[in-house]
Amino acid sequence: MRIIQVFGPKPLMFHPFSFMVTLIIRRRCVILLPAIHSPIVLCLLAVSAQIKIAYEHSIKKQLPVSARYSSYLSSDQVQSIDQYPEVEILKNPPEWKYVERLLPKPVVPKVVHKAEYPSGWKPPAFTVADIDKLEYFVARSRNHMVPVYLETTFRGQRRVTVVRHVQGNLWQLEKEIREIVEKARNGRKCATRVNEMSGQVRVHGDYVDIVREHLKAKGY
DSSP, X not given: OOOOOOOOOOOOTTOSOOXXXXXXXXXXXXXXXXXXXXXXXXXXXXXXXXXXXXXXHHHHTOOOOOOOTTSXXXXXXXXXXXXXXXXXOOOOHHHHHHHHTTSOOSSOOOOOOOSOOTTOOOOOSOOGXXXXXXXXXXXXXXXXXXXXXXXXXXTTTEEEEEEOSEEEOHHHHHHHHXXXXXXXXXXXXXXXXXXXXXXXXXXXXXXXXXXXXXXXXXXX
């Protein structure tokens, strides 16, 4: 908060006011035109002086600006190699396999076929070779998951369910999704959109679980 006192201009002849006091408090200007011998003037001057003193006193008590200790300038300088502990290099393949277990995989590993998976995940019943036999085909993502996602905009107020990686007759898939969604909405209609260029089907609302289970039941 900054306070500036400006006295002036000089009073004109037969002018009822003798001077002008301008107070600027946090970028808000208040103009007062008191009389020459009014006690309000003295009170305003006294209050402004006290505020100015309190402001200057608070400035002195302000905390210093925080420094960035994560910069490389604050780190220790590189010392001689003798100052660091010795490192042993192992070239034993049996021991290296335990290290590879901790490293991220360069590619997503292939699925190991089992009768049942603990997470409830199911492999697709169709592959790319079966596209000609189906009306439409929904390919799995690179993580072997059903490509059904939820997009949120406007701070979560608008939610759209998106089905990606769709090939073939997208309108047939849109019709099936609209039927199951309207059934879940007790017959109320829902808004859908088909994008043939990107191979996507969009449904207004959060129906990710319903659409995903429908695609799993179809074998995708």
